[in-house]
Amino acid sequence: MSENYKFDTLSLHAGHIPDKETGSRAVPIYQTTSYVFNSTEEAASLYNMEVGGHLYTRISNPTVAALEQRLAALEGGASALACSSGMAAMHLVVSAICSSGDHIVASSKMYGANINLLQHTMPRFGVNTDFVNPNDPEAIKSAIKPNTKLVFGEVIGNPGLDIMDVPEIAKICNSKNIPLVLDATFNTPYLMQPFKHGANIIVHSLTKWLGGHGIAIGGAIVNGGNFDWGDKDKFPTISGPHFALGGISFWEEFGPSALIAKIRAEGMYNFGPSLSPTNAFHLMQGIETLPLRMKKHIENTHSILDFLVNHEMVEWVKHPDLETHPDHEVAKRILPKGSGSIVVFGIKGGREAGKAFIESVQLASHLANVGDAKTLLIHPGSTTHSHLSSEAMKEGGLTDDMIRLSVGLEDINDITKDFERGFKAVKKLNK
Amino acid sequence: MIINFKGAKTYLGTGGKSLDINKRTLCFLHGSGQNHLSFIQQARFFAYKGYSVIVPDMPAHGFSDGNPCKSIKENAEWINDLLVKLNLKDVVVIGHSQGCLVALELNRILKNSLEALIFVAGSNEIPVNQFLLDLSKENPQKASQMMVTWGHGIDGDMSINKWPGHSHYGEGNNIMCMNKPKALNCDLNSCNDYSDGIYAAKNIKVPALAVLARNDQMTPLKSGLKFVELIENCETHILDCGHFLPSERPMELNSIINSFLSKLK
Ligand SMILES: Cc1ncc(COP(=O)(O)O)c(C=O)c1O
Numbered sequence: 001m002s003e004n005y006k007f008d009t010l011s012l013h014a015g016h017i018p019d020k021e022t023g024s025r026a027v028p029i030y031q032t033t034s035y036v037f038n039s040t041e042e043a044a045s046l047y048n049m050e051v052g053g054h055l056y057t058r059i060s061n062p063t064v065a066a067l068e069q070r071l072a073a074l075e076g077g078a079s080a081l082a083c084s085s086g087m088a089a090m091h092l093v094v095s096a097i098c099s100s101g102d103h104i105v106a107s108s109k110m111y112g113a114n115i116n117l118l119q120h121t122m123p124r125f126g127v128n129t130d131f132v133n134p135n136d137p138e139a140i141k142s143a144i145k146p147n148t149k150l151v152f153g154e155v156i157g158n159p160g161l162d163i164m165d166v167p168e169i170a171k172i173c174n175s176k177n178i179p180l181v182l183d184a185t186f187n188t189p190y191l192m193q194p195f196k197h198g199a200n201i202i203v204h205s206l207t208k209w210l211g212g213h214g215i216a217i218g219g220a221i222v223n224g225g226n227f228d229w230g231d232k233d234k235f236p237t238i239s240g241p242h243f244a245l246g247g248i249s250f251w252e253e254f255g256p257s258a259l260i261a262k263i264r265a266e267g268m269y270n271f272g273p274s275l276s277p278t279n280a281f282h283l284m285q286g287i288e289t290l291p292l293r294m295k296k297h298i299e300n301t302h303s304i305l306d307f308l309v310n311h312e313m314v315e316w317v318k319h320p321d322l323e324t325h326p327d328h329e330v331a332k333r334i335l336p337k338g339s340g341s342i343v344v345f346g347i348k349g350g351r352e353a354g355k356a357f358i359e360s361v362q363l364a365s366h367l368a369n370v371g372d373a374k375t376l377l378i379h380p381g382s383t384t385h386s387h388l389s390s391e392a393m394k395e396g397g398l399t400d401d402m403i404r405l406s407v408g409l410e411d412i413n414d415i416t417k418d419f420e421r422g423f424k425a426v427k428k429l430n431k
Numbered sequence: 432m433i434i435n436f437k438g439a440k441t442y443l444g445t446g447g448k449s450l451d452i453n454k455r456t457l458c459f460l461h462g463s464g465q466n467h468l469s470f471i472q473q474a475r476f477f478a479y480k481g482y483s484v485i486v487p488d489m490p491a492h493g494f495s496d497g498n499p500c501k502s503i504k505e506n507a508e509w510i511n512d513l514l515v516k517l518n519l520k521d522v523v524v525i526g527h528s529q530g531c532l533v534a535l536e537l538n539r540i541l542k543n544s545l546e547a548l549i550f551v552a553g554s555n556e557i558p559v560n561q562f563l564l565d566l567s568k569e570n571p572q573k574a575s576q577m578m579v580t581w582g583h584g585i586d587g588d589m590s591i592n593k594w595p596g597h598s599h600y601g602e603g604n605n606i607m608c609m610n611k612p613k614a615l616n617c618d619l620n621s622c623n624d625y626s627d628g629i630y631a632a633k634n635i636k637v638p639a640l641a642v643l644a645r646n647d648q649m650t651p652l653k654s655g656l657k658f659v660e661l662i663e664n665c666e667t668h669i670l671d672c673g674h675f676l677p678s679e680r681p682m683e684l685n686s687i688i689n690s691f692l693s694k695l696k
Contacts (some may be wrong), residue, residue, distance in 0.1 A: 003588050004580055014590040048447075051681050052594025060595035078601040123678040164469035225605035230494070246447050252494075253447060253475065255468040256605035257597060264596075 007074065008291045009161065014073035014301070015066035015284075016346075028398060029281045030062040030352040049265065058315035059295040063277040066286050068095055069222050071210075073187040075202055076254040076285070079261055080226025081220060082280060086185060086205025089219035090274035093203060095271070096237060096263045098149045100126025105143040107134035107153035109160045109397060112384075114183065124194050135327050137168045142170075150179050150201075152396065154252075156186035156320065156340050157193060158370070159380070159404045160235070160397055163320050163327035166334055172200025176233070179227045185209070185371070186340045190294040197334060198226040208371025209341075212293050221263065225256030238262055291407060293373060296339035300415070301407045307416050308345050315401060341407040341412050342370055351390070351400035353379040353426045354379040358403065360425035363410065363418035375408035375415055437679025438511060441465065443513075444486035444494045455692075456519045459486040459512065462528030462552075463618035464567075464575055466493025469527055472594070472681035473688075477552040480689065489511060491611040503529075508575035523692065525617045526550040527677060530652060532557060535631035544635040547695055549688060550641040550674050551657050553629025554654040555661060559619045565637075567616040574615060575607035584646040584663065584673030593681055603675065607669030634659035639665040642676060642684055649674040654689030664690060 005013070016027045029067045032430070037043035054060050056384040068080040080314050083089050094117070098104065108131035115184050118129040122408040130213040132154045144151070151173050153164045166182065173180040179200040181274070190208045194202055204210060206218035229251040238258050241247035245265065250258040268274060274284075301319070308317045317324075320331035320339035331339040346410040347353040357379070368384070381400035385393055390400045406417070432450070434441050444459075444467035456645065457477050461469045466487040478484040489506060490497030496613040500506040510533060514522060523546045526534035531553025538545055567574040579600055585600040599655075607615070639662050643655040650667065672679035689691050 005588055017585070017589055017591055045476060045479065048479050050479050051472045051685065052592065052597065053682075054595065062595075065592075065595035069590040069592055069598060072596065072598035072601055075591035076601060078605050079597040081596050106491070225601055226608070248447050252442075252444065254471060255466075255493075255609065260596060312465060359550050404502060 003093055006210055009292050010070070010073045012288050014038050015069035016421070017220050020112055027063060027281060027284055029068045029277050031277050032061070034058050042211055049248070049261065051296070057277065059264055060275045061277050061280070064275050067219065067280040070284060070287060072378065073206070075193055075203070075222045076195050076399055077222040079260040080220055080222040081260050081268070082206070082220045082275045083268070084273040084275050084383065085221065086203065086207060086219040087117070089203045089205070090114060090117060090183070091219045092263050092271070092273065093201060093221055094122060094150070096259060096267055097235065098122070098127045099109045099237065101147060102127050102144050103147045104129040105151045106131055107157060107164065108132055109134055109157040109162045110183070111158040114154070134162045134164045135330070137165055138291050140169055141172045144176050144178060146174075150377070152183070154179045154183040154186065155192060156342070158186060159342065160324070161318055161320055161339070161342060161344060162413050163330045163335070163339065165330045166194055166197040166199055170325055174198060177228070177231065184266070186342060187335060188290060188294060190290055191337050191340065192335050195224040195226065200224045206283045207369070209294065209297070210287055211283040211288060212371065212373055213282070214369060214372035214374065216282040218279050218283050220277050221260065223257060223259045224333040229258050237287040239363040242266070254266050296405060296409045297341035299365045300339065300409065300412050301341040301343060303412045304343060304405070304407050304415065307419070308343065311423065313426055317343065317349045319343045319402075343405045343407060345403055345405065346399055346401035347403060347426055349401070349426055349430050351381040352429060353401055354401050355382040356429045357422040358426045361418050361422040363414055370406040372406065373409045375410055376406040380404065432661070436533070437497065439490060441644075442488040442494035444470070444474050446476070446483070446484040446486070448478040448484070450485065450517065450690055451483050452518050452520075454483040456483040456485060456522045457522045457550065458514070458522050459484070460511070460524060460526040460530030460533050461489065461492065462530050463622055464578060464610060464611060464615040466529070466606060466628070468493065470677055471683060472678055474658065476685050483519075485517070485519070491614040493609055499611070499614040501617055501621065503532045503536050504531040506621065510537050511540050521546055523547045523549065523695070525551065525688065526553060527551040528674065529551065529557060529618055532622060532625050532628060534661060536630055539631050542544055544619035545637050547638040547640070547691070548635060548661060549691065550639070550658075551684065552644050552647055552650055552655070552663050552674050553641060554650045554658040555632045556654070557622040557650055559623040561651070563614070564619055564623065567619050571612045571615045572608060578649070579603035579607065582674040582680060583647045584644070586679050587673060587675070599675065599678060610631060618635070628658070629661060632658060635662050635695045638695060641665050641667045641686055642686070643667065643669050644673055644676050645669055645671050647674045652653070662679065
């Protein structure tokens with residue numbers, strides 16, 4: 001029967017077939033907290049994880065499950081779990097695998113909250129992280145210690161746009177029997193599927209391009225099913241006995257899906273960052289057009305890069321698809337369709353120029369998000385990092401003239417016209 | 432649980448409960464290139480229903496070491512020796528696919544002393560085409576992927592799963608990848624070479640149940656229906672799914688098996 005459906009088809013269909021009773025073509029929103037059991041036996045079998053099914057929406061829900069199964073199909077993973085945000089997904093993974101005394105190797109150039117979680121929060125619970133350059137596989141290799149339980153990074157870093165050489169780093173992790181966990185928010189499975197390059201676990205902020213419309217916060221973990229958790233001393237939380245369910249070993253009983261089973265049985269049970277069914281529906285609506293949107297995001301990004309590179313008011317432009325980017329060769333190899341629609345650039349005139357630009361554009365929205373269908377901008381120097389001196393910003397890899405642009409799907413001429421308005425304001429300022 | 436059997440590390444799934452030889456034992460036999468994880472949603476289910484459950488990883492499959500058995504007969508002898516070692520007497524054997532052929536041979540060895548036989552997506556013969564036989568030798572990973580995609584019904588393609596968040600393809604591929612590379616080719620050759628099925632099926636004297644799949648491309652329904660005709664009084668059910676019935680229709684399958692078991696003495 002197999003059709004082996006392709007990516008565009010799976011984006012629309014995976015996870016749902018119309019049911020016989022209602023014929024509903026769209027995925028129904030099961031806006032319910034709980035599910036009536038047909039018998040006490042059925043209830044017990046769900047609680048004991050004897051069979052799959054739904055018992056309480058904090059643990060699973062049919063609408064959320066359709067989203068999870070769509071993501072598993074798009075990434076080519078064994079299983080997936082959707083949760084309330086990208087940060088929740090990240091925390092669920094770290095807390096499922098690591099315990100006090102464990103160590104993580106992570107990229108030093110990541111989204112602020114990813115850094116904060118590992119640098120400030122997890123050490124309070126005895127889990128410490130060494131941060132290394134994401135584009136230096138050798139540095140990653142030498143940072144691995146006997147108690148290292150995972151290597152973490154963003155495929156395309158936010159906001160520096162550093163590219164991880166995923167196949168190289170996966171080889172290192174594989175040889176040390178450590179899972180490679182990647183935040184694949186900026187690439188989405190449309191631009192690159194990390195499991196094909198040897199990664200083991202994917203974390204997504206669905207809030208961004210996957211949802212794509214800036215209307216719902218959500219996150220997901222996709223489990224490659226390609227990691228051997230069998231070392232009970234190293235990964236006792238996955239292969240050793242669990243505190244409930246009769247001391248279950250998730251690895252022995254669920255094999256490739258051990259991690260997701262563990263996270264459902266512990267993370268979702270005890271922390272409870274569940275995704276609302278309505279938001280799961282909204283996110284799935286977004287995924288239906290992911291391939292179309294990503295194509296246009298990339299097309300517009302390449303046009304904007306042309307525009308910015310050649311603009312007299314622009315001091316510098318950074319994007320991995322530009323030959324001037326230090327990771328350009330890696331990007332070409334692992335992200336051949338394009339390396340995302342975030343562009344960072346500096347405006348001549350420093351912090352004040354950035355501020356004037358942001359305040360003068362009309363079409364592009366000034367806000368703290370990325371991956372919307374609409375064009376978004378932020379100037380860290382006058383917002384998130386306004387309390388820092390130019391020198392302090394530089395130390396963090398940022399400059400005070402830097403604008404982060406999330407290229408949207410508008411007509412490209414309207415975007416460039418809008419930017420000209422911003423540059424005009426900067427020119428006035430510089431006079 | 433892990434035991435040392437015939438000099439090799441051998442894994443037996445027990446559904447999360449310990450083995451109790453005083454209870455009726457359900458012995459699940461996995462199919463070609465599979466392992467105990469084919470029965471994720473059966474092992475715990477029946478262990479928690481009060482049965483003793485064993486789901487052996489055959490040699491070189493899943494967590495078991497050793498060399499893969501080279502024929503259906505060798506597989507059956509291995510299982511027979513295992514049952515003896517574990518001192519299990521009151522045994523119902525449940526085979527899936529190749530596991531059905533092994534069950535047929537085991538019943539012959541045991542001279543109809545099993546309590547019952549349950550065939551899931553089974554037949555008396557499982558011919559394998561030359562292309563897949565060759566591929567399983569040259570590139571077992573590719574062969575596994577093809578089997579996983581052929582084997583599932585539409586639920587595989589559409590990532591529909593009764594188990595929230597799970598993908599039949601992603602999970603199926605990785606389960607097969609856990610085995611030693613040479614296991615699949617040995618399994619497929621064992622199936623292809625097996626020719627005693629008609630005789631074995633005709634001589635079944637114990638209660639028998641068959642659960643077949645309407646859209647089975649590995650052991651087609653037509654072949655399954657011919658098979659059950661050979662068995663005296665085989666209770667037969669057909670479910671609307673592909674070959675991987677234990678994960679495609681876990682609740683329906685469990686419920687059919689459960690009611691069959693409840694009718695046994
Ligand atoms: C790369 C990256 N990962 C994770 C997150 C966190 O996602 P969420 O806001 O859904 O928690 C973000 C948010 O900006 C991000 O950019």
